[in-house]
Amino acid sequence: MSTRQQGEGHKWFAAFWDWAVKNENAAIRRGRQETVGGATGRVLEIGCGTGANFPYYRDDVTELIATDPDPYMLERAGKRAAEVRRPVAIHKAPAEELPFDDESFDTVVSTWVMCHVRDPARTLAEVKRVVKPEGEFRFYEHVRYDHAFGAFWQDLITPLWRRLLASGCHLNRDTARSITEAGFVFQELQSLKPVPLLSPMVLTRPNIKGVARPA
């Protein structure tokens, strides 16, 4: 499958992300494991990036479908899928327009995607549409600080960060609130700080990790 078209995607961010994933600390790996390792049945992963989560899926997942709009990410995801030797159906699609039937997945997975999507409300409406009523949305996302000092710096830096550094990533999104507003109920919700305070990634804290179900 040739997924690349001229003028789209973020070649250098895909290369950077691949490197970053290979150098993740133990806390982040554990977060991926707990998020992805709980997926069951027919699974959709949105914004799969370079395929960093593929090794964490359990063998009894019956079908794994992964999407991302960025062809450079998908090229790397294809290689990662071959390495883990499990079938992964890879589709080029933004999470705001998922090319799948209503109520067709047991689990939808998202890790560090809600910061990137163009439209969080539309994305979560799509997740709610495609997940079965008894299904799960499993997420691990960096979000807005819950104190004014941290949120002030995230608001200040986000415009520069999005354009120059991180291919559209927003540091300051209140994703837990968006998930609730989209009509999900939390089954589990944890706030974590997997990146140390003294770190270049201090603004990509805190993270939320959890499981939500359609209300």
Ligand SMILES: C[S@@+](CC[C@H](N)C(=O)[O-])C[C@H]1O[C@@H](n2cnc3c(N)ncnc32)[C@H](O)[C@@H]1O
């Ligand atoms: C920080 S990376 C995370 C990748 C992967 N989920 C992981 O955990 O390693 C953010 C991903 O979101 C993707 N993305 C950007 N806009 C998106 C959209 N509208 N819908 C779905 N994914 C999007 C990017 O292409 C990128 O792969």
